[in-house]
Amino acid sequence: KNEVEQSPQNLTAQEGEFITINCSYSVGISALHWLQQHPGGGIVSLFMLSSGKKKHGRLIATINIQEKHSSLHITASHPRDSAVYICAVNNDMRFGAGTRLTVKP
Amino acid sequence: KAGVTQTPRYLIKTRGQQVTLSCSPISGHRSVSWYQQTPGQGLQFLFEYFSETQRNKGNFPGRFSGRQFSNSRSEMNVSTLELGDSALYLCASSLGDKETQYFGPGTRLLVL
Numbered sequence: 255k256n257e258v259e260q261s262p263q264n265l266t267a268q269e270g271e272f273i274t275i276n277c278s279y280s281v282g283i284s285a286l287h288w289l290q291q292h293p294g295g296g297i298v299s300l301f302m303l304s305s306g307k308k309k310h311g312r313l314i315a316t317i318n319i320q321e322k323h324s325s326l327h328i329t330a331s332h333p334r335d336s337a338v339y340i341c342a343v344n345n346d347m348r349f350g351a352g353t354r355l356t357v358k359p
Numbered sequence: 360k361a362g363v364t365q366t367p368r369y370l371i372k373t374r375g376q377q378v379t380l381s382c383s384p385i386s387g388h389r390s391v392s393w394y395q396q397t398p399g400q401g402l403q404f405l406f407e408y409f410s411e412t413q414r415n416k417g418n419f420p421g422r423f424s425g426r427q428f429s430n431s432r433s434e435m436n437v438s439t440l441e442l443g444d445s446a447l448y449l450c451a452s453s454l455g456d457k458e459t460q461y462f463g464p465g466t467r468l469l470v471l
Contacts, residue, residue, distance in 0.1 A: 284457065295449075299459050302458075302459055302460075346404050
């Protein structure tokens with residue numbers, strides 16, 4: 255079993271929908287990261303959190319330390335949100351397999 | 360402020376050769392991490408350097424090595440290249456522990 259599991263693997267949504275991507279981990283963590291990777295490979299760090307909730311624009315990330323679970327929410331999704339979203343834990347960055355999101359207009 | 364830069368962006372090598380990749384972090388960032396991304400294995404952590412010292416190392420063979428210079432620039436080296444080393448190699452820099460990482464555009468290595 256992987257130390258970091260993401261679901262779903264693939265997600266297709268209509269523009270405007272509310273999206274949730276989940277990440278579960280089995281190791282103790284000091285921090286959890288949400289990353290976004292666009293076609294072509296560029297990676298952007300969206301959030302780093304160790305507790306609670308963070309919000310940036312239409313993106314919200316939450317983490318439940320007791321349940322070892324984090325979620326990334328996208329409100330009012332847009333085609334430009336189409337990308338692979340990756341969860342990673344700790345300084346040595348153990349990665350989930352990623353969630354490929356496609357938002358259709 | 361300039362972002363993380365990686366050189367070269369693309370590279371073709373043959374089996375058995377060695378390769379050196381370079382990463383220049385954002386000015387002021389002292390931590391540089393390296394990652395390998397392949398379609399089969401996804402993203403994997405290679406190693407992290409902070410102030411010229413390797414702080415963390417992933418589960419890769421000794422053929423993979425790295426170093427960091429006093430100006431925080433970092434290089435990684437892969438010796439005796441294998442076909443399976445074909446990948447996108449990414450570096451990321453940050454101010455330090457528990458700080459946001461900023462990724463470079465990557466070096467795409469093809470081993471023939």
